[in-house]
Amino acid sequence: MTLLDPFNEPGPVFVHPVVGLPDSGAWQNVRGQFGLPTRFAFANPGLSSSVEYHISLLTSFAVTSEGENEDASKDESIFAASGQALGQTMSLAPFSDFCRLREVANLAGSNEITADRIFASCSMLVPTSNGARKERAAPYLVTNGQGNYLWLINQLHHEAFPFIVGQAIAEATGLPAVLAKPTKAHVWSGLQAFAMAYDNTSVNQRLPFAKGQLIDITVYDVRSQPISEQKGIPYSGSVQAELNKHSLMVVQPAR
């Protein structure tokens, strides 16, 4: 557990299981550190017809009564299209236009984790015994209160995931979050910052410039043509812009 020991690893540590959170072996230590029960109470009736195989795992892909993968046409996201987390509305269901997506999460009940250990929560679409799905509030990211975080889901929409990660880093480091709001853009932050929009969106970045430092902001359209160029403007504490789909914004110190 060295990496989860604040004396050995002072920086924030994120633990991110891809196909679920086990309850065996040293995983119990991990669960314990994050204030999770030794096992989640929820038993997903959609995993098979046999009760003994029901665990807290939620998946976007359906399985047969024998526990085999169902046809891809029966896939269904475990997330609503959008929801509110950390006080902001954002897209939740991951998007893929080239293959069907696989989502995995462990559903923890609201009474299984104390509120101070839940960093971010929102909703999940949870199978019920009659085959329907019901929206339930669920923790997405939990904390041990010492700057370490554990994901209970494997992926989220690109708008939600970077925002939640950024907010967690801000909490752990005590520094303002770079992304002030969720954005539908690929963002690289630093003294030279980029935001490439994959949809019409707004961007609000807090960048490592001193207030008043002169910066250049250039926006290109999808054809790489500059459509906006502001040179030598004083940095005010954040850079905000409205970007059209497929446009690119570059921010850097004044040239």
Place this chain on the structure above:
Amino acid sequence: MVYSRFSLRAGKSVLILISLMTLLDLVSCGGDDDEEDFDEDEPVASAPTQNPAVQHPTLLNPPRLRPTQPQRQFRPWHPEGPLNHLQTLPLSPQQMETSIAASPRPGITTDILERIAAHLKPDDARPIVNIILDRFRVPSEGGFSADEYFEHVSISIVGNVGDALKAAGYRTILTNDSPWEGGKSDLTHILTPGGNEDTEEEVGMGRFTGLTLKTSVPSL
């Protein structure tokens, strides 16, 4: 056995698909939530997440440009020509060549290189985040080896994680199974297969996997 089979298939399917997504992320940083409006001619650029096994030397010691350096004159790029004029750009020539060549739109090379050349990379000392890919470990009869897992390098998830951390202002360094030993990292993100909870009939997949980092925790 039923659940075990399901769990392994589930894990394998997830890993295959997320590796495909990772691959896309590595060759294109453009996403698109609207399939109908997708423009296959849109410019693409490489994401610099690195595997240390093939790590480019400039990753850890990125070239630095003097902010006062005069604007360089753009020269047309040729696939077989010298790429010296690109050596101080944020993306390596190899990354750019692959990425730019992926687009079928005529003239995109010129457009992108002109766009990039218009921006000099300033001194940048961003903090470092170490993304650790904790490899998949299952008994051989499980049908999914560590090498396969690594081949399917886990992640749309890696793309999403890398993007999130770069959005937060970090430089990413990707390592396998163990923490980065090349310096101090300011943040650590461990991507582990994890697995399932045990059932009454079968042990969960995670009994054999996860958090087996050499310098962090003993094997599960």
